[in-house]
Amino acid sequence: MTTTTTRRDFLRMGAAGASVLPFLKAMPAAAQGSDTMVVVIGQTINSLDLHRTGTSRAAYQVGINCYDRLVSFGTKEAIGGGYSYDYSVIEPELAESWTVSDDGMTLTFKLKPNATFWDGRKVTAQDVKWSFDRAVSVGGFPTVQMKAGGLERPEQFIAEDEETFVIKLDRPSKLTIPDLAVPVPYVINALEVQANAAPDDPWGLEYLHTTPAGSGAFKVLRWSPGEQLIYERNDAWVGGPMPALKRVVIREVPSPATSRALIERGDVQMAFGIPDKDAAELADTLDVFSTPVENCIHCLCPNFSFEPFQDANVRKAIAYAVPYEDIFQTAAFGRGLPLYGGSAEIPDGDIAWPRKTQYDTDLDKARELMAASAWPDGFSVPLSISLDLASWMEPTALLVQEALGKIGITVEIEKIPGANWRTAVLVEKRLPLHLENFGGWLNTPDYYFFWAYKDGHLFNSSNYRNEEIEQLVDASLHMPMDDPAYAPMIKRMFEIALDELPRIPLYQPALNVAANGAEGYEFWFHRQLDVRPIKVT
């Protein structure tokens, strides 16, 4: 888009639009009509195609705002103000309706007959098939995410006729339909890509990298990597209620102090993903939404490959020594939800996760447990943190270091550069004691357990293995949540995990967004800004 939009075209577009920005008037605050919003973000949008290797998280928002999926999630009131997506409600986006066969193995989607791409061509089932084929074929993150919903091979996707799209599953799974509502399986204008892509690039990775081709609510008007992205509304969108905003400017401002000055002055209407500290301080003067991130826990992980941590008493002693309240106030500035001081008893049918653990800071109990362990005189251990995540990991690590010193465990803090962190913590799983922050996109406890507690799985950085957990996760992962057997299984998983403590939950983090003159913000599990429901006041 950047290369094709010339200055003159852009001005003409502005002049022709229903609302005309008073361009070239140096009054930014006055220049923003009720249909234009300016947002500042801290990260860089480095591609307009989520399926490409190396696409940054901030770039996922293009997949959300510019493309449609077959289905989307509903909306509910959120803890911490504003709205949140609702995992339990599936709503149509490109699909008008869908049916699931009795055996749960065949999903049939009817597309909206009036849905069109930006170039005016009708959205067909062939486009959907091509887009899904692409997501499962290009490798990397999109392919892994598709697999989570049981979508693995192009043969599973059938374009029955122009408006009917069928998915054949290998086994029924409750995760399939929610997995169709995550940012990855978006529908691309296949013909446009095929006409423009180079012959050696059948999936159009280079073309879509700079030129989105979708049917979504917003088009990309301009994109200058490292600076800004400008969305313009697609007035022919049928995927949902027509957005109130006509134009949205996303500016990249790396310094949190600068973002804060901008939002406080009101020159921008929204600061997305601000630090906990700024959120806590701005909450009195601006609209600050601090939504606890669903299915995400900041954990302290004792690694089972480190000998002292094989002793259950040592792990419990640590869980009783951790200064939860101090960590929650110092590292998270009280944003998010505390996860300590609960009851060990889990009521029947309670499958809420993350949940409060039975642990609280109790040094006497911690010392007793240490005395009862095989390591009564303590030991020393490095506590590893990532420099990329230092904003919460560093204060947390310092508090943990101090507290464990009191029960005889000498902790040395080891800082690991961001580029090495993933290899050390998740792949080699070699860090004896470390902090970890996994959050699952699909909001079910079994999905969290699948990634974080199953042996060998990516986020099980503690090398934990428990036969019962292995069985329970396998059995519950694809089971419908209203199955009578489901809740008891989940309860048992919680009991084991919180008793054995391969991960010691510290708190549930929040995603902070400050708004000054914008309303309708909605939290999403992907932690990126969905600009579609937002209004400017």
Place this chain on the structure above:
Amino acid sequence: MLAPYPRLRAVLLRCAQAIPVVIGVVVISFLLTRALPGDPAVYFAGIMADEASIEETRIAMGLDKPLPQQFLIYVGELLRGDLGMSLSSGRPVATDLANRLPASLELTLTALLLACAIAIPMGVMAATRSGTWIDHLCRVVVTAGVSLPTFFTGILLIFVFYYLLGIAPAPLGRLDFIYIEPDHVTGFYLIDAALMGDWETWRGAAKQLILPAGTLALFTLAPIARMTRAAMLTALSSDFIRTARAAGLSGRKVLYAYAFRNALLPVVTTLGMVFSFALGANVLVEKVFAWPGIGSYAVEALVVSDYAAVQGFVLAMALLFVLLNLVIDLLYTAIDPRIGFDAK
């Protein structure tokens, strides 16, 4: 054959001398980036990637080949003018540099001009009136300039002039979003806007430039002012000045034509040094003012082991400094005819 043009010959000679330097930089930057900790294939394959997709990424990035072969490929592409693709920005490194280097240069040069405009007169006055209030003022400004870190000065200036007083524009990079960037000719917005005759945009770009350039100027002002003062003091106490005075030349003539011209040499040397460290100090200013410059680009590339981008950055910087040294040497000969250019 170039004998009738000694200066041109000297310039060409200096450029030829730069070739081994550039070759050295290419080899070292290649080896150093490979020595960086971290595995870029793992990083760019994404957090959820499995072994197979990491391997695919490694092959796509050409990192599965042995190092010597990677080097040959790199040099071959370099000779064709291809600096490779940056993975973190998703664009060719050459494009990124063409966009970002002018942004940094515009900022640094403006800051240097600003610093010179303040520091040199201040240094001269402090030297001619040493011990008076102006000398003390000079000392205070210099101490403050050196001791305040740039990101602090930057945030302070934003706080006062943007947040409290509201007279500075929003610190949102090179141009407020309501302006359209001028057509790319030099990449310097002030020059490009002036070429187009678009004075509205020129004013917009100039306004955005004031605070970051001021921040950087405060930082670079100190060494220039100190050096000017010291050099002027030395020059003013020299024999030739006494002779000039004794010969009855006017104070003005003595000060500017004799003392100042002689004092300029160390000042120009300092300027060269200041320019190089100002480009480095840029990183923090760029972060604070959301300035899309080369410093923040390089730091981000380094953090994620984006080899092509880091190599491109190092190479661009090396070429820039070769050029800078050449310009400074040429300036020497212009200032002081005693220095023979081809003597070296």
